[in-house]
Every structure is written in C-alpha cells, then in structure tokens.
Amino acid sequence: MNPFSDVEHPWSWMHREEIGCSSCPAQLNPFDIFFTHPVMKTLQCEKCSEFYSNGLFTTDAEGYYEHCRWCADGGTLYGCDKCVESFCKQCVLRNLGRVGVTECEASGKWVCYICDSSKVAKPVEFAQRVKKCVKLHDIALEEQQKKKELNRLKRQRVLAAQQRAKSKRSDGESTDEEEIERQLLGFVKVFEKMIEDEDVDHRTKRLVLAKIIESSENESEPEFKEDLASSDENGPSTSKPKARVNLLSKKKGKKVVPQKKESSEDESSDGSSSGFD
C-alpha cells in the first residue's frame, strides 16, 4: 500500500521503478525486507542474503575463490590479478552493464571491485539512495501514524467529555434551565398540596396566593399570575392543572406588574401568618 500516492515524495520514484537485487535477477520491494551485501554494499534480496551467508567459499589450486563474491555462486568467473577474489559475468553485467564486462575482458591485468571500489561506486550509491528514501518513508509513515493516534485520542477525549456531561445530567446535576424547571415544579407541588389540605383554612390559602403573586412580580408572565388568581376565585380543583402546565412552559426573565386584587391586599395586611415568609 502506498499511503502517499497522491503527492510526490522523495521515495515516490521507488513505487514506479523496478528495483533489482545485485546478486540475482529478482526484484526486491524496498518497502519490505531487503539487505545490503556485506562486502559489496549493494542491494540484496532476502534469498541471496541467506545464500551468501550460508555458502562456503572454496579456493582452487591456484588459491582463487571458486565462487563469485557478489552472488556466492559459480559460472564464468573473472579472477582479480591483484588478489584472490572472483566475480561472475552475470553479476558484472547486472551491476555494471556491458561496459563492466568489457572492462573485465580487456587484455591486460584486471583489478577487482574490492581492490578498486571506485568501479562499483554507482551501484553502491544507488543502494545508499534507496536506503535513504526508505528511511524518509518510514519516518513519514511513523509521523502519520502518530498523528492518527493523536486524533483518535482527541476524539476519544471529546466523546468521554460528552459522555460525562450526559451522565452528569442524568445523575441530577442539572443544567441551568433544568434547575429552573425543577424549582418551579417543586413550587407548584407545594402549592397543590396546600390547596388540597383541608386543615389549611381559606384565609391562609388566600395569603399564600397573595405571596406567590407578589413574588412572581419579577419572575413570571401575565398568564401565570392570571392562572394563580383564577385559582383563588374558582377553587383549587379547576386551577391546579392549568397553573402547572403554564408554569412548565414559561420562559424566565420577563418582568410583569401583577394585577393584584383588592381583597387579597386587605386580608394580607391583617397580620396573620401563612408560614411561607
């Protein structure tokens, strides 16, 4: 998979070009497993790396190696005139082209690639370039994965915070609006109980009503007070449900001047206490 295919990166060319092993005709995947030849410092596939490490390099009667230093195999070998190293024609051709073969077959003394490493500078540089690009690719991939992980953690934190807020609400830790509704409901319930309580006399009820109307001056809207006022005139059974429904649908913040009834004022001023002060 190429996660950066839509943008040109230092390693992009390796997705387009076939990269070959220096010891055999096989291709290698630079984004997967590959090796560096232990002596030649060129690219090597996994199979050739294993073969090279496990093979035994024997010498002939003259002391020359009978196996190619590049692939550890036999074949048409060129022997160095300075040392005992040998290189096969296939490896020379693969890594240095026809020019390399010509150079080996030219009359005169031939000096191998270990004795003169400048001859293999190009394939060695190529291997270094591949390794450098693979490194850059790996760093970018790691950073991308880190970023992904960070984003995943961020999303997780946001979700956890949302979950906490949700469970706080369901645990009864109310939001501002919920708190207002809750208080209003409690208020209605106390008032309902009192209306139904036969032990509370009519005068006390009237006093409580007057108090509620008075305190609602800064809080409620006209319909609310009208509902409460009508509960006084029509009796508790008709006014109770209506007052409750309207209370729940109220919005806070509007100031209203109450329409007090004369009789309520008269009776509230007679000094009797309702117990709600």
Ligand SMILES: Nc1ncnc2c1ncn2[C@@H]1O[C@H](COP(=O)(O)OP(=O)(O)OP(=O)(O)O)[C@@H](O)[C@H]1O
């Ligand atoms: N795709 C490849 N797979 C394996 N080895 C490669 C690949 N491309 C280049 N090389 C190695 O790198 C060496 C240099 O290749 P590069 O393409 O840089 O230059 P060149 O084509 O050989 O010569 P020039 O510098 O004249 O263009 C090659 O001789 C070969 O050994």
